[in-house]
Amino acid sequence: MDASILLVGGDGFLATLLDRLHNLLNCTVEVASRPSEAVPLIQAQQPDLIIVQANQPGSLELCYEIKGQAKLAWIYCLLLEIPSQMLEPDLRRTWEMEARTEALEGGGDGYLWLPQKDAQGEELKPDEIAKQDRLLRSQILAGVRAVKTHRELMRTNDILSAIALSDPLTELNNRRALDWELPRQIQNAQTRSESLSLVMLDIDYFKRINDTYGHPIGDRALQLVSSRLRHNLRFRDTLFRYGGEEFVIILSNTDESEADLVARRLCRLIGEQPFMIDEGLDLTITISAGTATLRSTDDGRGGSLLKRADQNLLKAKSTGRNRVVSSVEVTTEES
Structure with a gap:
């Protein structure tokens, strides 16, 4: 025994x-x-x-x-x-x-x-x-x-x-994991009086990849983009597949200007080097991103914070894609 x-x-x-x-x-x-x-x-x-x-x-x-x-x-x-x-x-x-x-x-x-x-x-x-x-x-x-x-x-x-908290295709944390982790990190940030930011990313024209090359190629593209994002984040950042071709990154102890820099760096890393899908196909892929930083008026679940990041992502897509719209820029425009 x-x-x-x-x-x-x-x-x-x-x-x-x-x-x-x-x-x-x-x-x-x-x-x-x-x-x-x-x-x-x-x-x-x-x-x-x-x-x-x-x-x-x-x-x-x-x-x-x-x-x-x-x-x-x-x-x-x-x-x-x-x-x-x-x-x-x-x-x-x-x-x-x-x-x-x-x-x-x-x-x-x-x-x-x-x-x-x-x-x-x-x-x-x-x-x-x-x-x-x-x-x-x-x-x-x-x-x-x-x-x-x-x-x-x-x-x-x-x-x-x-299994329940992992996305089987990309092996990233999934949306359920985000729903659990974001409130925890918000509470930590508030307790420690630290900044907290989000980056919401979306692969540009992803439907075109599926329509042109088929869903298996689209799945492979998602895997490669996920891998490149994961390997170019800081140790304190947490990456999630939010759904479809969308991703969310929680940036702990990160303010508005730092979140903007992180998002722009990731956009460059994705867009500057093509992805080798197989021996006969290289795809140039770009992403759009929106950032948002935690405010004292945000709810503890993170709903309002996510909403602002999503709104900024929509602005990035509607103004040409392959770009970042950040909280810094929105605050400047509104003032």
């Missing part, structure tokens, strides 16, 4: 359990003497399971804290008590039921009560120890299975999320 376990308890508890675990399982084990020491270890290492001494102060609070954090709630918490002596049967049933109920209500996933001696104070017989070991091992394996299932679901969700 490939699993990581964190033991939390006093010296006697740790010594007893370490020996038993090494005989039962093939796993990596870390230890912490108190729940307060366990918290940074859990956050840093995120073990598959934690086994906590149930009667140690703070044990239930530790489980409750773990289950209250979304990033840690999947960790399997087993509360374990190793009393020095077994109780009489009637008292044991009552005690164990109350202790298990309290443990599960407090955030534990499981509870075990494994006394070291029988009710008469005699050492446990080998078959009784074997039964305890089997129960302990099966409880840990159940936890490992639960954690493994969770991890597989998380990996599947990550893959599905990546």
Whole structure:
């Protein structure tokens, strides 16, 4: 079994359990003497399971804290008590039921009560120890299975999320990704009092490419334009395929004049060098662009910011294409 376990308890508890675990399982084990020491270890290492001494102060609070954090709630918490002596049967049933109920209500996933001696104070017989070991091992394996299932679901969700947020043709972020990312970046910019700008791009006369050469050539042109844009952006810029032949770039910490420079540079990079579609076809492609910069009056979702960038893009297309209309120019004209 490939699993990581964190033991939390006093010296006697740790010594007893370490020996038993090494005989039962093939796993990596870390230890912490108190729940307060366990918290940074859990956050840093995120073990598959934690086994906590149930009667140690703070044990239930530790489980409750773990289950209250979304990033840690999947960790399997087993509360374990190793009393020095077994109780009489009637008292044991009552005690164990109350202790298990309290443990599960407090955030534990499981509870075990494994006394070291029988009710008469005699050492446990080998078959009784074997039964305890089997129960302990099966409880840990159940936890490992639960954690493994969770991890597989998380990996599947990550893959599905990546697919949902990615454009399959260009491998760029798609419009859904923009709808998620733009509000986040707007909030960051407002919190840090930084500038934020958008560039909206459109391939000029793209329909003519499809009509003349066919949609496979148009798709290849989109891929090549996307690649050239992606490889000529700054590390802090985020590129999206907005739809069809339109693209949006989020420019973090970028003001109006800087956004205008970025857009003009990209227009030159696209238009100055033809795209080799295949061995027999080179296409000269140009783009038009509109920029917009975040204002204090813009909505948090980015709708008004996108609208201004789109309006500037429409002006660039209507005034001849292969050009940029920026917020700087519009502000100058309106004043």
